Amino acid sequence: MLSGCLEKLGGSPRLLKATRTVRCSKCGFEFSLIYARAVACRGCPEAIIGCEYTRCPRCDNEFPINQVGIASSKKDTRVLATYTSAIFSSYYNDFGENPAR
Numbered sequence: 811m812l813s814g815c816l817e818k819l820g821g822s823p824r825l826l827k828a829t830r831t832v833r834c835s836k837c838g839f840e841f842s843l844i845y846a847r848a849v850a851c852r853g854c855p856e857a858i859i860g861c862e863y864t865r866c867p868r869c870d871n872e873f874p875i876n877q878v879g880i881a882s883s884k885k886d887t888r889v890l891a892t893y894t895s896a897i898f899s900s901y902y903n904d905f906g907e908n909p910a911r
Contacts, residue, residue, distance in 0.1 A: 824893040832878040834866035841867055843875065847894050860892040 828843045843864055850865035851857035865872045874887070881887035 824890060827880045827890055828894050828897075830880050832864070832880060834869060834871055835873060835877070836871040837866060837869040839866055839868040843880065843890070843894055844897065847898055857895060857898065860888065860895045862887050862891045 831840045831842055833840050846864045846867055847857055850867040850870065851861070854861070854865075856863075862875055863872050864875055864878070875881050875890060876884070876887045881890050
């Protein structure tokens, strides 16, 4: 539903992928990559430098982005990881917050 709204508003393909819901292979919890970066990856130094993994906010299971089907190639995985990292890096710079926990 969110993806459809973003698409109508002219959301970029990277934003659409980052907001797409994925399911944790361990506990079945559904979340978006951006939500995982904001909650489960907060404080991890890799989260703001383009980490190619995501972490489940519920059970803390970490797995590669390309494993959840939102990236079709190694390059696509890298672009998506860099994009989501840039969002939070920009947030921390804008509000003067430290990305550490």
